[in-house]
Amino acid sequence: MLEVSLLSVRTLAPVYTVAGIGLIAVTVLARRRLWWLLGGAVLGAAVGALLSWWVGDVLNLVDVSPSWVDRFWVSAVLAGFGVAIAAAIRGRWLVRLVAGISVIVFALAGGLAINRDAGFYPTVADAIGLSHVKPIALPAVTSGSTAFRPDLASSWQAPSDLPEKGRYGSIKIPGLVSKFAARRAIVYLPPAALIKNPPKLPVLIALSGQGPGAAPANVIEAGRLVSRLNTIAKANRGLTPIVVIPDQLSRPTNNPMCVNGRLGNSSTYLSVDVVNWIHKKLNAQTGRQALAISGFSQGGTCAIQLGAEFPQKFGSLIDVSGQLGPVLDSGQDTVKLGFAGDKAAYERAQPLNILDRNRPYKHSNAFFAVGQDDSRYGPDMPVVSQAAREAGMDVTTLIVPDSGHDWATAGIGLQAGITWIMPRVGLANPTPEA
Known part of the structure; x- marks a missing residue:
């Protein structure tokens, strides 16, 4: 497990697939609130873009300007969060459960994508030091x-x-x-x-x-x-x-x-x-x-x-x-x-x-x-x-x-x-x- 690559498409593809399935599942389960879902996605993406700019360009916390890949994935992850939150509000227990799991998978998929772009942690061993x-x-x-x-x-x-x-x-x-x-x-x-x-x-x-x-x-x-x-x-x-x-x-x-x-x-x-x-x-x-x-x-x-x-x-x-x-x-x-x-x-x-x-x-x-x-x-x-x-x-x-x-x-x-x-x-x- 320590030698599993965090940069390989073989590792990332299954996570992206599950994230896509999660997004589709949340949308289908909460389809009657489609405008809420769309609004959550737009708001989440906007917050993601603002966050990338503030953390990366204004505060310079990572010492280098975020790449377009980083900015895209931060916005994509927060757009997914927005959809999940919009679906969970006043949703049934099944919708909330799927939305909660999806949030975790969205975060994992985005983190792996940003890591692949920057090459911070090539393997599991590197990630845990x-x-x-x-x-x-x-x-x-x-x-x-x-x-x-x-x-x-x-x-x-x-x-x-x-x-x-x-x-x-x-x-x-x-x-x-x-x-x-x-x-x-x-x-x-x-x-x-x-x-x-x-x-x-x-x-x-x-x-x-x-x-x-x-x-x-x-x-x-x-x-x-x-x-x-x-x-x-x-x-x-x-x-x-x-x-x-x-x-x-x-x-x-x-x-x-x-x-x-x-x-x-x-x-x-x-x-x-x-x-x-x-x-x-x-x-x-x-x-x-x-x-x-x-x-x-x-x-x-x-x-x-x-x-x-x-x-x-x-x-x-x-x-x-x-x-x-x-x-x-x-x-x-x-x-x-x-x-x-x-x-x-x-x-x-x-x-x-x-x-x-x-x-x-x-x-x-x-x-x-x-x-x-x-x-x-x-x-x-x-x-x-x-x-x-x-x-x-x-x-x-x-x-x-x-x-x-x-x-x-x-x-x-x-x-x-x-x-x-x-x-x-x-x-x-x-x-x-x-």
Whole structure:
């Protein structure tokens, strides 16, 4: 049950079907009060639209403007509530019973639809705060040079025992230096990392966003990163970077903003503890060119923060739908809670200031992507990407068409970013565009 997907059509279709049957049943049973039912539906839909606007746009309680899918389902659910309430008023006991059950099903159907759009809780385990990703047994670290190999794609000969797909699983990466209380990370090993004598490979750190249900597993489930990585590996004879997805949050509703402070020493955890663990536990290449950092939403903001702050560690970065800079949710004092009231420390953590402080970047690569319909963070991407370009980074940008601030954008953006990064980390032959 823990592994049941809350994003799959197979799970959602039965709930939608029951909700539809419930709406029809209520309407049939109370058909003599049809105008009441119609009025309840219109009033409920109007309240839903107003609620979406007030909570999402005015109060900004979820830190991103609701998508049209979210707005539709909130209005649809409350329209269903309106029909059920109108039918139950002065209705017989059977009508009230069916209406009551229908309200529950309507709420469930709407919640699942909104969850599917946002990708908050990919599985039942995620919804109740449990990790369902099985532990991974890492291959032994082999001897040999760990130096960056820009010509690996040219010299690589795929062996006969090359697996068709990569393997992933969860593992603990302790915060030995930072003391950061991170949840279990996820590691993806491409087919080339699973052979008897694997080559040393570059590594990509990938970060989830922050919000309800946020966890490393979001990247592989809502973002479908494993299947996307397997597609890239198939096109490149089993080669992709090893991907490490650590927890930069500690818990879903916590946002340390990838700095060191009262909310957790997230910066040191990612730039020191995770990096040290990678070089100790994986068959990984060393050197800045062999290590990249990426992320979606808050994770994308972390990617530009850390990639710009530590160019000696991260040679490339992928920022998908990141913010202009680290910030807490609406209603919270970012400077007070995240920076102990130190406005100067807050300013130092802003990507634009980091880029200006550390320029020029002579050998750093940056990929930025954002959804075409992302009205909240979409305007930030050209500002940050242009600042990175002016600071000397080799910059590429992508606008994902017909997409907002969601995991569809994240998955497409990360896949495009990893494809873009392949020749830059020696895993694909360079093209004129690269």
